[in-house]
Amino acid sequence: MSRDSAYIYDDVPNQMGEYQYENQRSGQQYEMSDMASKGDGKVGLTRRKTWAAHNGADLETARLLENLPSRQLENLTNTLGRDTVRLNHRRLKSFHGPFQHGDGEETSTEIANMVTNDPDFDDRTEDEIHTLLKGMTTTLSSKRAIRRKVSSKRKRQLGWFTRVKYNIGMSWQHFKYSIAEVMYSLELWKSHLKLIEGHFGTGVTSYFLFLKWLFLINIPVFLLTLGFVVLPQVLYRWYENVPTGYQQTNTSKSFTGAELLDGRGWFENTELYYGFYTNETIQITSGYKYHMRYAYLFTCGGYYLLCLIILATSILRSYRKYYIEGSGDFNYYFKVFNGWDYGITSQEAARLKHKSLYSELVEYLAGFKAPKDKSLTAKCQIFWLRVLTNVTVLALLASSGYLIYYISITMETKDIAWLDVFAMPLCITAINLLLPLVFHGLEQLEDYSKPKTELYVHMVRTMTLKAVTLCVLVNFWYGRSSRRMCWETFMGQEIYRLVIVDFIFTLLITFLFEFVRKIMAKYCVKRLSLPEFNIGRNTLDLIYSQTLCWLGTFYCPLLSCIVLIKLIIIFYVKRVSVLQNCKPSLRPWRAARSHTIFLAFLFCFFLLSTVAVACGIIFVLPSEECGPYKGQNQTYEIVTELIDDWREDEPWLTYIIDFISSPGCIAAIVILLGMGTYYIRLVMIGHKEMVILLEQQLALEGKDKNFLLQILQNVNKQNRKKDKKTPDRPFASPSDDVESITSPGGRKFIRQVAEASARGGHGQM
Amino acid sequence: MGGSHSAFTEQELDDYQTLTYLTKKEILHVYKRFYTLDPEKVNLDKNVKLAMDDIQKLPELKVNPFKDRICKVFSSSGDGEMTFEDFLDMMSVFSDQAPKNVKVEYAFRIYDFDEDDMISGSDLKEVVDRLTGEQNLSEEDMQQLIDNIFMEADLDDDEFLSFAEFEHVISKAPDFINSFRIRL
Numbered sequence A: 001m002s003r004d005s006a007y008i009y010d011d012v013p014n015q016m017g018e019y020q021y022e023n024q025r026s027g028q029q030y031e032m033s034d035m036a037s038k039g040d041g042k043v044g045l046t047r048r049k050t051w052a053a054h055n056g057a058d059l060e061t062a063r064l065l066e067n068l069p070s071r072q073l074e075n076l077t078n079t080l081g082r083d084t085v086r087l088n089h090r091r092l093k094s095f096h097g098p099f100q101h102g103d104g105e106e107t108s109t110e111i112a113n114m115v116t117n118d119p120d121f122d123d124r125t126e127d128e129i130h131t132l133l134k135g136m137t138t139t140l141s142s143k144r145a146i147r148r149k150v151s152s153k154r155k156r157q158l159g160w161f162t163r164v165k166y167n168i169g170m171s172w173q174h175f176k177y178s179i180a181e182v183m184y185s186l187e188l189w190k191s192h193l194k195l196i197e198g199h200f201g202t203g204v205t206s207y208f209l210f211l212k213w214l215f216l217i218n219i220p221v222f223l224l225t226l227g228f229v230v231l232p233q234v235l236y237r238w239y240e241n242v243p244t245g246y247q248q249t250n251t252s253k254s255f256t257g258a259e260l261l262d263g264r265g266w267f268e269n270t271e272l273y274y275g276f277y278t279n280e281t282i283q284i285t286s287g288y289k290y291h292m293r294y295a296y297l298f299t300c301g302g303y304y305l306l307c308l309i310i311l312a313t314s315i316l317r318s319y320r321k322y323y324i325e326g327s328g329d330f331n332y333y334f335k336v337f338n339g340w341d342y343g344i345t346s347q348e349a350a351r352l353k354h355k356s357l358y359s360e361l362v363e364y365l366a367g368f369k370a371p372k373d374k375s376l377t378a379k380c381q382i383f384w385l386r387v388l389t390n391v392t393v394l395a396l397l398a399s400s401g402y403l404i405y406y407i408s409i410t411m412e413t414k415d416i417a418w419l420d421v422f423a424m425p426l427c428i429t430a431i432n433l434l435l436p437l438v439f440h441g442l443e444q445l446e447d448y449s450k451p452k453t454e455l456y457v458h459m460v461r462t463m464t465l466k467a468v469t470l471c472v473l474v475n476f477w478y479g480r481s482s483r484r485m486c487w488e489t490f491m492g493q494e495i496y497r498l499v500i501v502d503f504i505f506t507l508l509i510t511f512l513f514e515f516v517r518k519i520m521a522k523y524c525v526k527r528l529s530l531p532e533f534n535i536g537r538n539t540l541d542l543i544y545s546q547t548l549c550w551l552g553t554f555y556c557p558l559l560s561c562i563v564l565i566k567l568i569i570i571f572y573v574k575r576v577s578v579l580q581n582c583k584p585s586l587r588p589w590r591a592a593r594s595h596t597i598f599l600a601f602l603f604c605f606f607l608l609s610t611v612a613v614a615c616g617i618i619f620v621l622p623s624e625e626c627g628p629y630k631g632q633n634q635t636y637e638i639v640t641e642l643i644d645d646w647r648e649d650e651p652w653l654t655y656i657i658d659f660i661s662s663p664g665c666i667a668a669i670v671i672l673l674g675m676g677t678y679y680i681r682l683v684m685i686g687h688k689e690m691v692i693l694l695e696q697q698l699a700l701e702g703k704d705k706n707f708l709l710q711i712l713q714n715v716n717k718q719n720r721k722k723d724k725k726t727p728d729r730p731f732a733s734p735s736d737d738v739e740s741i742t743s744p745g746g747r748k749f750i751r752q753v754a755e756a757s758a759r760g761g762h763g764q765m
Numbered sequence B: 001m002g003g004s005h006s007a008f009t010e011q012e013l014d015d016y017q018t019l020t021y022l023t024k025k026e027i028l029h030v031y032k033r034f035y036t037l038d039p040e041k042v043n044l045d046k047n048v049k050l051a052m053d054d055i056q057k058l059p060e061l062k063v064n065p066f067k068d069r070i071c072k073v074f075s076s077s078g079d080g081e082m083t084f085e086d087f088l089d090m091m092s093v094f095s096d097q098a099p100k101n102v103k104v105e106y107a108f109r110i111y112d113f114d115e116d117d118m119i120s121g122s123d124l125k126e127v128v129d130r131l132t133g134e135q136n137l138s139e140e141d142m143q144q145l146i147d148n149i150f151m152e153a154d155l156d157d158d159e160f161l162s163f164a165e166f167e168h169v170i171s172k173a174p175d176f177i178n179s180f181r182i183r184l
Helices: A022-026 A032-038 A049-053 A059-067 A068-087 A104-119 A126-135 A140-157 A158-187 A190-239 A265-269 A292-324 A331-339 A347-371 A376-413 A423-446 A453-480 A487-524 A537-552 A560-579 A591-619 A637-649 A649-662 A663-722 A747-757 B008-018 B024-037 B039-044 B069-076 B082-091 B099-112 B120-133 B139-153 B161-169
Strands: A281-285 A286-289
Touching: A049 A649, A104 A140, A126 A140, A126 A281, A126 B008, A126 B099, A140 B008, A140 B082, A158 B024, A190 A281, A190 A347, A190 A537, A190 A560, A190 A591, A265 A487, A292 A591, A292 A637, A292 B069, A292 B139, A331 A347, A331 B024, A331 B120, A331 B139, A331 B161, A347 B082, A347 B120, A347 B139, A376 A423, A423 A453, A423 A487, A453 A537, A453 A560, A487 A537, A487 A560, A537 A560, A537 A591, A591 B008, A591 B161, A649 A663, B008 B024, B024 B082, B069 B082, B082 B099, B099 B161, B120 B139, B139 B161
Parallel strands: none
Antiparallel strands: A281 A286
8 A cells, every 4th residue: 555645634624625626537547656746736625535535435535525514623633733733823724644655846835835935934933843843754865855945935935024033932942952952961860760660660750850850859949048148147157256245155056967967066056947047247348248148038938939830830731731731531542542651661561561550450340341230238338437447547647746846845854864865756757657457457448449539548648647646746845945945956957857767767668668579579488579669658758858848948958959859869769679670560550640749749848838838927926045036036927027117218118019009909909819710711612512512513423424425425326226237436336335335434335335346346446 | 063054055054854753953963862872874975774773772772672673664674774864854743843643643653563454353462562661561461461452442343453453542542642652
């Protein structure tokens, strides 16, 4: 079957209802190959006709089929789909179809003509032309030919203004290329990710990508604190040789090494903690002053805002990608056409992938065949069981919260040697490690029909646990703030210890669960299989560690640096461990969907920690002896003072601020936002209904088409009976069996006709 | 190595950059990968046409159940043999930067085994058979699966998936763009 032709979907509206080939019908001989070479506007013949022609079916029927409204609809969706992708108000003609073997001069000329004859052609920037070229699915050499032709035409037609535009476009293009070049060389951990993807597919890679993403969002946070808080403080200490007023009583402690673990001692008198920062105004040069207090608070606000923006945009993007664009129920379809991971390189992974796909399909088909219809008693049983397990979970959550509170209280009031500073972080980490195992056991009892639901329930419970423990802690810290000399530093230390203990436990778990288990599986207990990499648990751990970072950055400005180091080490440890110890999982992991969920968790935890820090800034009395806000009633006071200052200077500002902060204005804003949300929701519901209607209409179109085809068939049959003398009639084949005509699809119908004509009237084709 | 820098003139690299989704560095990297497939032949002539077996030495293709289709689709001569430009084309389509619609187009061609620009039941069967590898679905299960897929995606009820139908559904698969990718 040779396909020397270019088929181009032309603008559908022009094509709609128009018989393009009306004039062409003179000759019965119609060869596909010369269609491409003639090509004066007749290229629009679509593929269905090709098929019909190649299979000897009658062209007339094929043409008719092609011009059926439902076929046009198909073309239309195609074009529309492309246009939305291009995000361009000007429509770029879309090219679909195999130019593949039509490598010749003719084809490329034709396509080049198509491009240049477009009325919008002159307005197009070079960029757009290149995008169009790149998007063509043809070979490189023909693309090059098309490009040459197009650009030669362009240059001839260009006026002065367009030439300038063209040059600017070119420079912009070059700029973009060089940026891409730089980005490519800067891309982090590229080869590692490739290796992991080669061995484990996209699922495990998604964990590492998430880690990398967290690493990247911590960099700006770190740079902000470094640039605006830490460096000024260092410079201040350097210039003012006698640092007074900000050191605590227990001065001169030397570095011993143990501080790295517990974060006390020497560290207390460094820039690591809140307490060390000065409340003074630093004179940079005469006339320029650096207010440390403002810098500290506003930098903090800045990085929370930055994180909020980054998180919100990525969660929106991910949500749109997965839930809005990806809506619809296409389970089987996705499993088949989206089944293979093209990045896999290892034989073992490929074998497991085959196996996993097979079992997944069989499982799904079994579920389809026997829809589970549980009896009422079974349903009741499960309902009560789930109530019971949820109560148990709640009880566990409450008791772990109380345990942490109890330990913190005991640690404070009694001086017990073994309850050292590590008691609390160890306890929390142990709870975070053990309780999820208990939850897992409970979920086994609950008997969820879908593994997906079980996974989500598990994740929600685990994350609630983490949230509860952190809330108890923060509450405790704030409640007892007045009893300590410098509670902010103390809080910073506590969070530092949590981060460190969490880090050590992550390493330990990797070692025990992955390395030791592999050794056991290999050499001791042969029954034990190699461990699988638990993407869910590991990602939740990352989210927890990031939450600690957000919670602590205000009290321990350099925490983001520590988290950066931690993430780097975890990346390499996990990378080595996963490649050395783990085997690819048989359970499929839907990376895009779970990514959205992880982002949602991360966002919730971000909000929680922001609220916690904001409460501390607004409501809790800062310590008297240390930190940038000593002697003030609340940290937030400096902002109100600043605004008051402004009011004196610029009276008009007063009106604005008063207006904005007036209850009426705030109420109006809230109402407006509410109305906006409601409106958008209504529009969304409307769209959903529209989609359902359109789908129904589409189904009806299909039925219409079948109906009409049957009528056509009948008419032809009657004609044939009446008029047996005209042998070159398209449907003049004697052997149609009636059953085949009533087949559900037009394609089958053509096939029947094709076979029939092949049998009977092949002579005239 | 065969001196990958000297292999192309600046003009050629510029051209490749304009016509593919790759940057110059990536193009040189692609060349390196092409070179390792058969160093001797490529050394003699960088525009050499490598046989399908050679191309399939690429680790990603080696284990890919659709390797012969991929080679055929991207080969400019249509027989699975590939020149460097074809190879570059392939890597460009499989790269991160290639937009979804281009990837969908090539995915459609790969899965269209009989090359009639429609994915029929037999194409689907072939896809599933290759995906499951050594294990095979029973006849009944296979029929059920194919029916289900048509039920989900065959909008005009003709027992074929046209490109538009294929694209309509696959563009809703959020994982598609990640799984239809070969990292450089």
